[in-house]
Amino acid sequence: MSVAVPSPSTSTARTAAVAQPGIELRKVRKSFGETVAVDEVSLVVGRGEFLTLLGPSGCGKTTTLRMIGGFELPTSGEIAIDGETMNHRPPHRRPVNTVFQNYALFPHLTVAGNVAYGLEMAGVAKAERQRRVADALEMVRLPGVENRRPSELSGGQQQRVALARALVNRPAVLLLDEPLGALDLKLRKAMQVELKQLNRAVGATFVYVTHDQEEALAMSDRIAVMSAGRVLQLGTPEEIYESPRNRFVADFIGQTNLLPVEVVAIEGDRARVRVSGGQILTCRTTAGAPVAGPATLAVRPERLHLRSELGETGGLAWNHLEGTLAETIYLGTHTQWVVELPDGVSIVVHRQNRGPAERGESLGPGEPIAVVIDPDAATLLAE
Ligand SMILES: Nc1ncnc2c1ncn2[C@@H]1O[C@H](COP(=O)(O)OP(=O)(O)OP(=O)(O)O)[C@@H](O)[C@H]1O
Ligand SMILES: [Mg+2]
The missing domain is CATH 2.40.50.140 (Nucleic acid-binding proteins)
Structure with a gap:
């Protein structure tokens, strides 16, 4: 990260989690027909916190994330962001952006075009747009590639463009669904460190989804370990690792x-x-x-x-x-x-x-x- 990165201690981040709720899930449940994907999940994510939803395939991570983003409505329960109920707000009216695993960049647009897309839709003036695109690319350490097409970038670079695109309109909440899944191990590890630094630098609340326990330990302020639609344990990486509450958590982590x-x-x-x-x-x-x-x-x-x-x-x-x-x-x-x-x-x-x-x-x-x-x-x- 070329920007100056403030590095709050973990304990500060933890205190913030209690003092200023960024996202609140209250008894959130989602069923698809017979399948209960998310089962009465209650969770408070602190403002600016890096929270990871960790669990095996099918445990309800993506569904939880999609409900926060507004792409899926809860069957019951309530979701609030910065104190405001979101239940009836469509995705584009929530202070939230999402980064998916398959970055989904527009192939026919340049990097700058991709990053500026949301700003253009929102009617931001050209000069302001250019400044914010340059800032966002600087933030993800990708200056100087504005005029390239996605196909002319490596996987890691494309992922950074997707991040810049999600950060450019300064969302309060960034949702990340296995965003590093397509990258090789070395790049993945480097991006993990960068994402954590980015979280501190921009101050947005990050909710990160992964099934990789090592990744969760490396990046998170706190981890919510999920199984079969429920949160089995919520705690700092150290708490989860050193004091697992049950068999599933003990066995799944490390x-x-x-x-x-x-x-x-x-x-x-x-x-x-x-x-x-x-x-x-x-x-x-x-x-x-x-x-x-x-x-x-x-x-x-x-x-x-x-x-x-x-x-x-x-x-x-x-x-x-x-x-x-x-x-x-x-x-x-x-x-x-x-x-x-x-x-x-x-x-x-x-x-x-x-x-x-x-x-x-x-x-x-x-x-x-x-x-x-x-x-x-x-x-x-x-x-
Ligand atoms: N649109 C849908 N219709 C029906 N069932 C669904 C739908 N979306 C998810 N499910 C089911 O809900 C459960 C949770 O799915 P979800 O995608 O949230 O899991 P996940 O934890 O993200 O898994 P993965 O690690 O494989 O991505 C699964 O049993 C899944 O089959
Ligand atoms: Mg998923």
């Missing part, structure tokens, strides 16, 4: 070990659980988690340690599980250790690779191995 356990005792926010083969562990419990009987324990592979790497006396309170090494897989940045527990359940441990020949690396399949668990890194799930 890689997680989900272990079947039996709760034996609860003490404050700690639980004692019986794992595979009768071994007892201490873990963290969450609101709504079972206080007795069967439950699911979630723990991230990178939060686990191998006993061998901690040394004889070192380590985390010796909260551990014993098993045998099933296999090790070298993955560049880290090595994946698969440990099999006595009753056949596997647990995956990730160890960052910092250099060759680390301690414990000489272990072979079938050898006994202990996995050490920080009680704070293992969470008992509510569902």
